[in-house]
């Protein structure tokens with residue numbers, strides 16, 4: 001058994017930041033990473049056109065101003081290879097690789113109540129004992145491959161956007177089919193279309209998208225951001241989404257149609273996701289949202305020449321933003337190409353794969369390559385893959401049978417000293433995850449500082465605390481339009497998954513204040529114990545119950 005202070009799982013953005021921070025506190029840290037190299041989702045999502053839809057300067061670490069100053073982003077929205085280069089640069093610069101065990105999947109972990117340590121099992125049979133278990137496994141890292149019959153019969157190539165191979169994939173002369181029109185499908189469509197013989201896009205639900213207005217970053221822009229990076233970070237941390245956009249304080253319904261049109265027009269080719277904050281109530285009120293939908297449909301409509309195709313591509317039956325919109329670079333225009341066709345799965349559903357392609361209710365589409373851009377088992381997929389067992393033999397799977405229950409998205413009662421980074425119940429995918437990730441890791445570091453100072457051994461969410469928080473997450477979602485639409489925010493992407501709302505929709509700033517308040521109140525909603533639960537009970541040591549705790 002290998003003894004460490006912190007066992008971290010996942011070497012993506014969150015895992016590397018956690019490694020840096022925990023090691024800087026003098027802790028012995030080991031990271032288990034199932035893949036052969038760094039990057040997490042950015043390692044696996046190497047499909048053509050993959051890029052971040054958060055601006056590069058904001059989708060980067062804030063913990064080191066030297067790093068901020070020395071790294072030069074080339075585009076407003078970085079492509080996947082550039083993001084991977086950044087991650088690798090960070091690992092080299094802070095000498096992080098030496099503590100990472102690659103090709104090592106955590107298959108299980110259980111909390112030993114006698115020693116108050118997590119015993120973690122690697123897929124290769126090795127075992128680690130750790131005081132703290134930190135799960136940095138990502139929210140969109142377990143891919144979803146629909147259960148379409150006949151997949152084994154297909155004789156061509158099959159790929160998934162989230163498990164893209166490391167080798168070069170050639171599209172030349174091939175008939176390619178993409179299933180799925182979320183962000184991944186919308187990003188790859190305009191890039192693959194010019195490279196292949198024919199592209200068929202299999203669409204079930206037309207999706208909203210805002211133009212990325214991507215552009216190279218000029219020297220002048222780079223200097224301007226770097227001269228004011230601290231205030232840019234502050235602004236991001238104090239914005240609802242962590243993207244730095246402050247919502248317009250006006251309602252979309254209180255202004256004249258002319259003024260509204262001007263505001264939407266000004267934001268359309270500039271704001272990306274920020275377009276959703278053109279008015280404060282776009283994500284809160286259906287009538288307000290309808291004004292944005294009307295504008296977006298008109299804009300998209302102008303991009304598609306053929307009226308029948310246009311009608312099929314226009315999103316209609318859910319509010320803008322209620323499912324995650326895309327930020328695209330020429331997606332809709334791609335359908336004007338003569339080598340691109342849309343297969344509307346609502347009219348002609350997929351029946352099965354054949355040797356030669358995909359059969360829908362209207363007939364066979366002959367293909368050489370099929371790409372699943374069908375998304376992920378979001379939020380909980382990767383947390384529930386390993387067998388994680390807390391106190392009294394309770395597994396996380398059993399505990400979350402009816403949906404994830406967490407205190408602030410970071411901890412679970414019954415699972416002492418286990419910390420989830422950007423887990424369900426935190427702003428997570430409703431925020432710039434970089435902001436949420438760094439916020440949570442710094443918060444944990446402060447908690448561990450306090451525990452060390454006061455010789456405390458365990459932290460654990462209380463049941464009352466996590467129940468109240470889980471209700472709060474649902475209550476906040478019900479105030480929004482997110483609630484109205486089936487999506488991966490509420491478990492609708494996987495048949496049989498509990499239908500609960502998973503990310504906290506109260507905003508990054510509000511969430512940070514709650515974390516700060518929790519710490520100021522002596523970590524309300526958590527128990528901090530001077531010994532393991534069993535030891536404390538056996539020896540009569542009083543469990544410390546901080547004030548303000550339920």
Ligand code: N01
Pocket residue numbers: 051052053054140146147161179180181182183184185186187202203204205324345373374375376429488493
């Ligand atoms: O996945 P999705 P994604 N038959 O779940 C369709 C992040 N991301 O990989 O809507 C046919 O959004 C499904 O149809 P429907 C980002 O957070 C980030 O595109 O369920 N179709 C939908 O069209 C994003 O939101 C970046 O009817 C089926 C699509 O597949 C998230 O990843 C870049 C189907 C899935 O869309 C996921 O995006 C790219 C079936 N059986 C992605 N099952 C960044 O920039 C599903 N679909 C950071």
